[in-house]
Amino acid sequence: MINLHPSVRLSDLVRDIKLSTSQWIKQNRDLFPQFAGWGKEYGAFTYALRDKEMVANYIKNQRVHHQREFFEEEYRKHLQNAEIEWNDYRLT
Numbered sequence: 001m002i003n004l005h006p007s008v009r010l011s012d013l014v015r016d017i018k019l020s021t022s023q024w025i026k027q028n029r030d031l032f033p034q035f036a037g038w039g040k041e042y043g044a045f046t047y048a049l050r051d052k053e054m055v056a057n058y059i060k061n062q063r064v065h066h067q068r069e070f071f072e073e074e075y076r077k078h079l080q081n082a083e084i085e086w087n088d089y090r091l092t
Contacts, residue, residue: 001055014042045078 004013018038025032047055058065066074079086 010044
């Protein structure tokens with residue numbers, strides 16, 4: 001969960017996160033032996049500040065949540081709610 005200042009472009013933030021985490025993962029390859037690199041695309045959704053605790057709890061419980069609902073199913077729901085067309089290539 002990130003509070004992003006309006007002057008910061010989301011694409012710049014994601015680029016910086018991917019670069020720094022890729023470097024760290026390469027230095028700790030034994031912890032992430034199957035990591036082949038980040039995907040080209042990403043998803044970002046906004047929530048009201050009043051929903052901060054709800055989002056934090058979702059993140060904390062994500063592992064259990066995804067035992068009941070697969071990531072792909074949930075992501076499709078988010079895209080539908082945002083009226084974004086779904087394409088299967090988005091998760092490859």
